[in-house]
Amino acid sequence: MTTLRFVLGDQLSRNVSALQDIDRARDIVLMAEVREEATYVRHHQQKIVLVLAAMRHFAASLRAEGIGVDYVPLDDAGNSGSFTGELRRALARHAVDRIVMTEPGEWRVWEMMLAWGRDFGVPVEIREDDRFLCSRTEFDRWAAGRQNLRLEFFYRYLRRQTGWLMTGDEPQGGRWNYDVENRKAIPRDLRIPTRRRFAPDAITREVMALVGQRFADHFGELESFGWAVTRADALAALRDFITVGLPQFGAYQDAMKTGEDWLFHAALSPYLNLGLLGAREVCEAALDAFRNGAAPLPAVEGFIRQILGWREYVRGVYWRQMPAYANTNFLKANRDLPAFYWTGQTGLNCLRECLAATRRNAYAHHIQRLMLTGNFALLAGIAPAQVEEWYLSVYADAYDWVELPNTHGMVLHADGGLLGSKPYAASGAYINRMSDYCAACAYDPKLKTGPKACPFNYLYWHFLIVNEEPLRSNPRLTMPYRTLARMTGERRQQIVAETQAFLNGL
Numbered sequence: 001m002t003t004l005r006f007v008l009g010d011q012l013s014r015n016v017s018a019l020q021d022i023d024r025a026r027d028i029v030l031m032a033e034v035r036e037e038a039t040y041v042r043h044h045q046q047k048i049v050l051v052l053a054a055m056r057h058f059a060a061s062l063r064a065e066g067i068g069v070d071y072v073p074l075d076d077a078g079n080s081g082s083f084t085g086e087l088r089r090a091l092a093r094h095a096v097d098r099i100v101m102t103e104p105g106e107w108r109v110w111e112m113m114l115a116w117g118r119d120f121g122v123p124v125e126i127r128e129d130d131r132f133l134c135s136r137t138e139f140d141r142w143a144a145g146r147q148n149l150r151l152e153f154f155y156r157y158l159r160r161q162t163g164w165l166m167t168g169d170e171p172q173g174g175r176w177n178y179d180v181e182n183r184k185a186i187p188r189d190l191r192i193p194t195r196r197r198f199a200p201d202a203i204t205r206e207v208m209a210l211v212g213q214r215f216a217d218h219f220g221e222l223e224s225f226g227w228a229v230t231r232a233d234a235l236a237a238l239r240d241f242i243t244v245g246l247p248q249f250g251a252y253q254d255a256m257k258t259g260e261d262w263l264f265h266a267a268l269s270p271y272l273n274l275g276l277l278g279a280r281e282v283c284e285a286a287l288d289a290f291r292n293g294a295a296p297l298p299a300v301e302g303f304i305r306q307i308l309g310w311r312e313y314v315r316g317v318y319w320r321q322m323p324a325y326a327n328t329n330f331l332k333a334n335r336d337l338p339a340f341y342w343t344g345q346t347g348l349n350c351l352r353e354c355l356a357a358t359r360r361n362a363y364a365h366h367i368q369r370l371m372l373t374g375n376f377a378l379l380a381g382i383a384p385a386q387v388e389e390w391y392l393s394v395y396a397d398a399y400d401w402v403e404l405p406n407t408h409g410m411v412l413h414a415d416g417g418l419l420g421s422k423p424y425a426a427s428g429a430y431i432n433r434m435s436d437y438c439a440a441c442a443y444d445p446k447l448k449t450g451p452k453a454c455p456f457n458y459l460y461w462h463f464l465i466v467n468e469e470p471l472r473s474n475p476r477l478t479m480p481y482r483t484l485a486r487m488t489g490e491r492r493q494q495i496v497a498e499t500q501a502f503l504n505g506l
């Protein structure tokens, strides 16, 4: 029996379920670079380079093992431009008895896969993606019958399942959460480590040239590309993070600093999401650092929470709630995305810094995504679909299963609180406390009104005013709504007028 094993661009793991039990003598691995996947949103040029270069290196490593790979490059003369077209062409090239693949990371591709099972006249086997720590079935079992799906309970459930940082049934150190220790701003004299970047090799440079030709009109700088594109280099990036980033990861995970694009963050999400690294091995590397005394408990717990907690949790929510999830708009936000998200030209220094880093690296760290570009989009009432398209386009780690719940749920509260118990709305005071951006800004975070007032200040109160009906009864917003209730009618009118003038001027 000959099996065609179709491996997608974010399934570049040797142990991916589609490749388990491969018969090297007979089976064929199909990999295809297709235009549709690079353009269904206009991905950052570095994201396209990362995926295509990693695919080419992965195919080479399979061939080195003696596995037959049928690889269709983007510029292949007959390339149909779509997964469906490339599978059809492959079936004409090879006599195969069945197709085997691993479930995809996007609902859009999942629907395609289901159609292949009906259309091709060859049995199609879709296998579970067992690279995650919690399967879709296990998440559904955990979620069944719960009124709300809070991250904290899911995280504790998985901590108990894995036994990570546990002493019997209790969390090691006696606490589940070290957020209080983990919310520091960066002291002026703190040394920020230089992070390992990877010079493109000949294969990657060839892909960069191709992307420069074919996708020159996509967002983002190409020449600053420094991502790892092989498993060996992704492992080197992991070691680098564990040594120089992890020990301080917890303390400064909410901080922001001018010119410091990575701070103490892992910058590993592109590799995890592509399959160059596995979630389990990344967590185990952090746990080893704790055991060896190389990183403190608050840092390691904070890091494990992101991967074992948030990453698994948003994936579970995505598959449980799709496709209806993407269409909700709880706050009825409908403003167009301002052009400065693409151009970076704005007088708000914090946003300008974040957008410049995004253009330069196809990366911004979590708190920049959440509390700068995300917070602004929430407060300004930008239509969820437009914000989601932006996030999916500009980041190297962006895939629908992880981008959508973060943007739709965590940032925009468009799911009505399914994912987060309250919107992460914040005024300029928060950004001023957690960054040094305000010192170089044309606006003043301490001013609430007038032309020099920080726009986040009036946008914040305006957001609470216009969303009073859906949000007032949220117990986590009791304090701000109490403050709002004490505000004079005149002050409210002033906030509305200043916000309207600002938004109309965007």
Ligand SMILES: Cc1cc2nc3c(=O)[nH]c(=O)nc-3n(C[C@H](O)[C@H](O)[C@H](O)COP(=O)(O)OP(=O)(O)OC[C@H]3O[C@@H](n4cnc5c(N)ncnc54)[C@H](O)[C@@H]3O)c2cc1C
Binding pocket: 264, 265, 266, 267, 268, 269, 270, 272, 273, 303, 306, 307, 310, 311, 312, 314, 364, 365, 366, 367, 369, 370, 374, 391, 392, 395, 397, 398, 399, 402, 403, 404, 406, 407, 410, 411
């Ligand atoms: C609006 C918005 C959009 C986002 N879009 C994406 C996306 O498309 N792809 C993506 O991988 N992450 C996304 N995130 C989550 C998070 O911002 C990134 O995972 C993180 O910034 C990646 O950088 P890092 O590896 O340095 O992460 P670190 O801060 O060092 O965290 C370590 C790891 O934990 C995981 N992680 C942390 N937070 C989250 C989270 N909220 N959800 C899922 N995994 C998490 C990531 O795998 C990350 O590599 C988004 C967050 C927001 C607020």
Ligand code: SF4
Binding pocket: 347, 348, 349, 350, 351, 427, 428, 429, 431, 432, 437, 438, 439, 441, 442, 443, 444, 445, 454, 455, 456
């Ligand atoms: S003053 Fe306001 S707009 Fe300017 S950097 Fe600070 S928070 Fe951002």
